[in-house]
Amino acid sequence: MKTLELDKIEKAGRQPISTTGSLAVIDALLSESVTTIFGYPGGAIMPIYDSLFGFRDKLNHILVRHEQGAIHAAQGYARVSGKTGVVFATSGPGATNLVTGLADALIDSTPLVCITGQVFAHLLGTDAFQETDIINITTPITKWNYQITDATEIPEVLAKAFYIAKSGRPGPVLIDITKNAQLQLFDYIGYRPCIHVRSYRPNPIVRPEYIEQAAKLINEAKKPFVVFGQGIILGNAEKEFQSFIEKGNLPSAWTIMGMSAIPTDHPLGVGMLGMHGNYGPNFLTNECDVLIAVGMRFDDRVTGRLDKYAKQAKVIHLDIDPAEIDKNVQTAVSVWGDCKETLPLLTNLIENKSRPEWFKEFEIKKEKETTTVIEKELNPTEGGLTMGEVIQVLNELTNGDAVIVTDVGQHQMVACRYAKQNKTRSNITSGGLGTMGYALPAAIGAKLGAPEREVIAIMGDGGAQMNIQELGTIMQFQPNVKILILNNSYLGMVRQWQELFHEKRYSFTDIQSPNFVQVAKAYNIDGRQISQREELREGLKQMLDNPSSFLLEVAVLHEDNVFPMVPQGKGVAEIVLSKEEI
């Protein structure tokens, strides 16, 4: 993209032009085809905001109400669009408010470039006003960070930031720019994207001998089982993955982060893994003979107790990040590399086998889960509303075409267990860090990242209050976001644990909420509260049909539990279907 500054340089006969650091920042963003920025101005980033003023037509800046909202919005944006999310924040509190989002983006591999202002270079280390050592604070929670103290570094460092954020296993990058560097005039020769950093190897070279070994194991397997994660979505390898499992006729289960990489009703999809995942895939992890892990990292919520995890199976692990290989689970064959590259190579070498008995085992387990858990959750006829039936009706109304953004807790597990999703990048949630307050800002970002799609933020009454100020952002910028609050008047997941493992001592989990509908109305957002089964379909329909944002609060059962469950400290095969089994 030809930017204004480049244009000037060309007019000057490709001679350097004198530019401020802050203009070079804007030029870098334009050159990287950034269109949307989430941010909040302040003293130390004012020069950049001043330069941004002249480019409001090219760069859509969303003024959030809290920097945490900015970074979660950028995460939502990045997750639905596959682009790099960009965040502006000022020094000190502005920068520290990004911390939770950075940690979230690192553990969930979300590409972000966060630009923070910093005090003048000569004031560094003097405890100046709004000075904080954000580089050292964010070192463990960024893929890379760097402090710029001289404007001449800006083009090169920002190019490196965008390259590192997006390449290999993506992650958040934070660039801290001192105010003097933003104001400084320097000879600018234009922006050049970065394509190489000498000490950084984002794409491991694929070794064909390991592909062959993996294919041999799969072909010899009687009970192969595929577990997949977000790596497929991040690698844009959905088609390659689908061809792989279809050719091999391989039962496949997703992690919460891998959800929607294949349609949730794909015939080879056997459900979700994890603590509250489906019964079959969890249980049968300990029955398979070859476990093929694709773009997932064996999180403890997926493996349960490690020394009881898939001990009988030979493990094949495909991952782009060498640090994930053998980190938690020892592999028989490790296939390093981008799965967009490795999966087709593997698909070429595997044979199609029918394996009816093996699939039958998944069916039996599914039936058992359906009769003991799912049926009661989705089709109750009496008592209060369940979270599951809300999701069920929502599925019928959206037909699985919506982007579902969830917060953290019971509603998240229920939504991910039951939501129908047809398209990739439909499941936006805080998987690794479990950040309450994620959904509302992430949904704002998701809508901006995929304006053509319906975006529904589903949250509990606890999480809804954690970043509720972002209703102000919705009021001002009007992204059409549907807000669905499943209110059980408790911090439900913690309450569930207190009930099951702490003899029902409900220590500070009964949380009072404001009248959410009135709060929304104060922000000019229409809303409705329902609590009866008869109102459910119509209420959801009203929410979806509303031409702009809408908040629907659904009062659900107060003390409902999410099952199945792999209790902490237990193996995946010890998954239980009801509290009586604990």
Add this chain to the structure above:
Amino acid sequence: MKQEFTLTVYTENQVGLLNKIAIIFSRRKISLDSFNSSPSEIENIYRFTIVIRETETVVKNIVRQLEKNVEVFKVFYNTNDEIIWQQIALYKVPTSVIMKDVKVERLLREFGARAVVIRDDYTVFETTGQDDEVDNLLKELSKYSLIEFVKSSRIAIIKSSEGVHKKVLDMEKNDPTNKPINNEFLNHKSMIFEM
């Protein structure tokens, strides 16, 4: 089984990298027995030599976490029999005691120590070696009114390694970017705007 491992970490020479490396250990509550940073045979590339007591499984994982760092080129880990390693130690002893006691001289010869400073009031000896050698001399000298003792961190050369020199030069060949410029404004308050 836990045993002593020496990690050799080749990195870019950049501010803050020491912290980035150290926190990989502190996050996992692993204490460092020794930590040394030094230039390498290649300009602008540094090597850290780190000694920890851990199991090989943990060490392997740490090596990959270290290599994940954008500015880290390569990490090697070795057991003690795979490396040649040395430490340096300094001992400060009252000169009067040494003058009186000839045994000390013999002792120093035995341990291969040498005097680096001789003053009226004290003398400083230096020895190079591995833990045992350094510690044995310490034990002996403490009998002669030892005033002060200090030991350096370990430095090591890997027996089988051909270094990373060639590897890094290859990497450099592919690198179209220039090296970052150090900030000159840190020391020039008057040259910049004030808010």
